[in-house]
Amino acid sequence: MTTTLRITVTDATDDQYSAVVQALRDAGLPPRQWSVRTQNEASPSGPAMWVALVLFAVAVAMLLAWIWVGEWRWGVTAVFPLLAGVISLGMSLPQGR
Structure with missing residues (x-):
């Protein structure tokens, strides 16, 4: 061996x-x-990073809809893609640190 x-x-x-x-x-x-x-230092990469970016964009769009329409449900619903984006961003970081 x-x-x-x-x-x-x-x-x-x-x-x-x-x-x-x-x-x-x-x-x-x-x-x-x-x-x-x-x-190099840990930086997001791969498909999970792109999914996180899309989810963050969706959350921002929902928050803007909340401001525009004035319906509070848009703001509450924006929490879900925001949390999913944070989880996806964490999965896009390299392992082993």
Whole structure:
């Protein structure tokens, strides 16, 4: 059984990434036993992000309808797409933090 070392470097410059790779090489570890990847700060991505944006737009439209028409039910109903948008936005963030 072979153990593999996986390193994730967050917000690293090219020089920092190269320094980590060089340190692993200097330690005498063969390249097949380690991997280094970079990861930027968590930001929404994927289909869940687009669903969240649409749900937020729907909530804003319903709030504007509430203001325009004066019917309070539009405002109360806007809570549901707003909550669904927050949940969808949370699902669009990368995992593993």
